Amino acid sequence: MRFNRFSLLLIGCALAQLVNAHEFEAGTLHIAHPWSRALPPVAPTGAAYLQISNHGDQSDTLIGADTPVADKVEIHEHVHADGLMKMQRVDRLEVAPGETVSFQPGAYHLMLFNLKQPLNAGDQFPLTLHFADAGDVEVVVKVQTEDEPPAPAADSGHMHH
Numbered sequence: 001m002r003f004n005r006f007s008l009l010l011i012g013c014a015l016a017q018l019v020n021a022h023e024f025e026a027g028t029l030h031i032a033h034p035w036s037r038a039l040p041p042v043a044p045t046g047a048a049y050l051q052i053s054n055h056g057d058q059s060d061t062l063i064g065a066d067t068p069v070a071d072k073v074e075i076h077e078h079v080h081a082d083g084l085m086k087m088q089r090v091d092r093l094e095v096a097p098g099e100t101v102s103f104q105p106g107a108y109h110l111m112l113f114n115l116k117q118p119l120n121a122g123d124q125f126p127l128t129l130h131f132a133d134a135g136d137v138e139v140v141v142k143v144q145t146e147d148e149p150p151a152p153a154a155d156s157g158h159m160h161h
Contacts (some may be wrong), residue, residue, distance in 0.1 A: 026137040028056025029095065030080075031129070034141040036112070038121035046070070047121050048110040048127055048141050053100040061132040062093045062101075067141075069125045073112035078106050092132075121145045 024031040034050040065073040074092040
């Protein structure tokens with residue numbers, strides 16, 4: 001079989017997409033593109049972002065997370081209250097059947113407290129998500145530059161919180 005340059009370019013692009021695929025499965029849950037922003041070495045806190053899609057017919061609930069790069073991880077959300085944008089802790093977050101919950105700047109996020117190492121662009125770190133039904137799911141968080149947008153969601157047709 002002979003390939004011309006254009007065919008080789010298309011194959012290369014397809015392979016690059018597979019390499020960039022940054023997704024995890026846990027039962028009926030699909031977790032897409034966990035990422036964090038690069039921060040100055042002295043930053044005491046950071047945040048992790050991702051998307052959780054539930055392809056099952058039963059709800060599951062995110063009840064917490066942990067990572068070796070921080071002393072504590074909490075689920076947070078930004079809310080408008082009294083004309084101000086505030087951040088508040090969320091004890092648990094339900095992911096209903098057929099729904100996608102987006103963790104992104106200015107919305108839900110996983111707050112990383114007392115960072116034990118700098119979050120440098122190009123680095124990655126493990127993060128374990130704790131679900132009521134799916135159990136513990138380890139994902140890999142990629143650290144990106146602040147102005148680098150996250151990869152598009154694979155399930156963009158689902159509802160978003």
